[in-house]
Amino acid sequence: DAKTTQPTSMDCAEGRAANLPCNHSTISGNEYVYWYRQIHSQGPQYIIHGLKNNETNEMASLIITEDRKSSTLILPHATLRDTAVYYCIVSYPNTGNQFYFGTGTSLTVIP
Amino acid sequence: KAGVTQTPRYLIKTRGQQVTLSCSPISGHRSVSWYQQTPGQGLQFLFEYFSETQRNKGNFPGRFSGRQFSNSRSEMNVSTLELGDSALYLCASSQAGGETQYFGPGTRLLVL
Numbered sequence: 001d002a003k004t005t006q007p008t009s010m011d012c013a014e015g016r017a018a019n020l021p022c023n024h025s026t027i028s029g030n031e032y033v034y035w036y037r038q039i040h041s042q043g044p045q046y047i048i049h050g051l052k053n054n055e056t057n058e059m060a061s062l063i064i065t066e067d068r069k070s071s072t073l074i075l076p077h078a079t080l081r082d083t084a085v086y087y088c089i090v091s092y093p094n095t096g097n098q099f100y101f102g103t104g105t106s107l108t109v110i111p
Numbered sequence: 112k113a114g115v116t117q118t119p120r121y122l123i124k125t126r127g128q129q130v131t132l133s134c135s136p137i138s139g140h141r142s143v144s145w146y147q148q149t150p151g152q153g154l155q156f157l158f159e160y161f162s163e164t165q166r167n168k169g170n171f172p173g174r175f176s177g178r179q180f181s182n183s184r185s186e187m188n189v190s191t192l193e194l195g196d197s198a199l200y201l202c203a204s205s206q207a208g209g210e211t212q213y214f215g216p217g218t219r220l221l222v223l
Contacts, residue, residue, distance in 0.1 A: 034211070043115070043201050043214035044154070087154075098144075098167050099203075099212065101154035 003027070004088045009106040012082075018075040020105050022088030025069045031092050033064060034099070035073045037084040044087065044101075047073065078109045112138055115204050115215035123221045129190040132218045136183050136204030142166075143185040144212060145177060148199040160185050161208050189220075197222045 005023040012018040024033065032051050036044040048055055048062045050071075055062045061074040075082055087104040116135045124130050136143050144167075145157040156169040160179035177187040183204075189196055199219050203212035 036214075041199065041217070041219070043203075043216050046211055046213060049211060098156050098159065098169070099146075099154075100156070101146075103153060 003090045003100055004102050006086070006088055006102060006105045008103065009108070011108050011110055012075075012078045014080060014109050014111050015077055018073075018078040018082065018107060018109070020073040020075075020086050020088075020107065021070065022073070023070045024088070024090045027068050027090050028092075031090045033062065033068075033071050034089040034091060035060070035062065036087045036089065037082075038087065038104070039081075039084045047086075078107075080109050080111065083107060083109045115202055115213055117200075117202050117215040117218050119218060120216065121219050121221075123223060124192050125223050126192055126194060128192050129188060130192060130220060131186055131188045132200055132202075132220075134185045134187075134202030134204075134215060136185070136202075137213055140204035140206050140213075141183050142205045142208035143179055143183065144203045144205075144208075145185070145187050146201040146203065147171070148201060148217070149195075149197070154201070157187065159208060166208065192222045194222050196220065 034049040035047040038044045048060050050062045064071045085104040085106050087101050089099050118133045142161045144159040148154045159167040163179045174190045179185045199217045201217045203214045205212045
């Protein structure tokens with residue numbers, strides 16, 4: 001069962017920030033939030049993950065609410081190459097890599 | 112480091128045949144997971160291997176099996192292929208399981 005809820009699709013203007021929300025209201029204390037993206041028919045690409053604190057790397061920022069029931073992935077300056085399906089996943093550590101992928105958000109970056 | 116590699120990248124089989132797919136994890140990674148992706152069902156977990164042992168299994172029939180070798184390379188096998196087995200098969204590796212997984216490019220299987 002998917003443990004996350006994401007909008008089916010979103011558009012974003014090139015050069016603007018893309019904010020992708022994810023609801024994970026049943027998350028437990030030890031579950032991490034992971035974000036991956038998949039460009040058409042390629043393998044999913046790891047973006048970022050976090051437990052409680054906000055995280056930032058060279059690709060994106062992850063904002064997790066204080067109650068941990070939702071999070072937002074931020075792509076600060078979206079480019080056409082960011083057009084992809086974005087998946088939000090919650091996962092226990094040490095569960096043997098059993099990721100449950102939902103339907104994800106199809107992000108289209110518009111020129 | 113080289114990423115996760117999968118061979119072959121494309122495969123065409125006919126119903127009733129069997130197929131073996133191969134996955135080489137990132138050097139030093141000991142956990143390998145397999146996923147099936149279809150338009151109707153999305154990305155679904157098949158199984159995970161760690162230290163040559165199957166540690167987790169998804170909800171797939173026994174026709175789907177796998178194994179892992181001492182060098183952490185993994186193979187998955189599908190016997191008695193059905194049309195519905197046409198899919199993108201993805202392999203992912205991680206250091207010990209339960210943390211960040213890195214995916215390969217996938218093997219696209221078409222069953223005719």
